[in-house]
């Protein structure tokens with residue numbers, strides 16, 4: 128029986144070094160082990176020949192390595208692929224692989240379900256089940272990487288925009304992002320990992336201080352009245368508080384802040400909204416990602432009118448703010464933004 132329930136795949140390097148020292152090994156053994164596991168994708172301790180034999184025996188007898196497993200895979204007509212990730216307790220999350228000519232992006236989850244309850248989001252209907260462990264967050268990348276390798280090559284970009292609110296699972300999200308970015312582990316680099324939050328204002332400075340990741344904030348509305356209606360979290364932290372927090376992010380980091388804006392037809396896509404969004408973006412120095420609402424049976428909203436959408440974007444661009452229209456991919460397999468959560472069947 129293992130003497131410990133620590134899953135070594137949950138530990139970023141400093142914690143692993145400290146742990147290895149506590150069980151009588153040296154910090155450099157932790158670095159060797161780390162390299163085998165994360166860079167060479169070797170989990171079999173017997174193959175880690177540069178570790179002392181007695182220590183390998185100790186690792187084999189007393190420690191566990193737990194990774195999630197790959198469940199169902201669905202491929203969309205546009206190549207977007209949804210992977211079901213099965214966790215040890217039998218629950219599942221989803222991640223979405225988006226292969227493109229110039230890069231391959233993976234959208235990963237941070238929690239099973241979500242407690243935030245945004246009115247337009249399919250995941251919200253699942254409710255919240257639990258936080259994901261570090262190994263379960265990084266495991267999505269590992270499983271998707273193995274799947275993508277011979278089809279599309281390396282996954283070079285990760286966005287935490289799947290199920291869940293990452294800043295409600297900050298500790299594990301910070302550690303998981305470190306393993307993803309660390310050149311001694313998966314080596315993605317800081318510019319290639321972005322965390323999206325629905326606006327947990329007090330945790331944003333902590334994320335910025337503790338991790339080098341890029342930040343996306345799901346603003347989705349330009350007045351508090353509007354935002355509270357579609358995102359109940361606005362009652363806790365409103366637009367003014369979010370703006371203030373973003374203004375206090377150090378300048379170099381602010382360059383990598385995005386405001387996400389889901390366009391809901393007839394709700395938040397007017398010219399007045401565009402002008403207010405322009406002001407917010409200018410005050411915070413953020414760029415804007417516009418996302419077409421993806422309709423689904425759990426939400427009573429419409430997709431925006433295309434002409435409106437382009438006019439909206441033009442106002443931002445003319446005002447000097449970088450604004451992009453996020454392509455909506457994988458809708459036919461329920462893999463587009465805000466559509467994850469197949470584990471539970473639609474109520475309709």
Ligand code: SAH
Nearest residue numbers: 248288291323324325345387420421464465
């Ligand atoms: N919970 C985090 C990250 C996951 S949601 C967050 O809310 O930021 C990722 C993005 O999808 C968010 O910007 C969210 O506003 C958007 N989204 C949710 N439901 C959507 C839908 N039905 N259509 C389009 N975008 C949606």
Ligand code: SF4
Nearest residue numbers: 241243245248251325
């Ligand atoms: Fe949760 Fe994000 Fe969906 Fe809101 S949009 S319910 S925060 S996953």
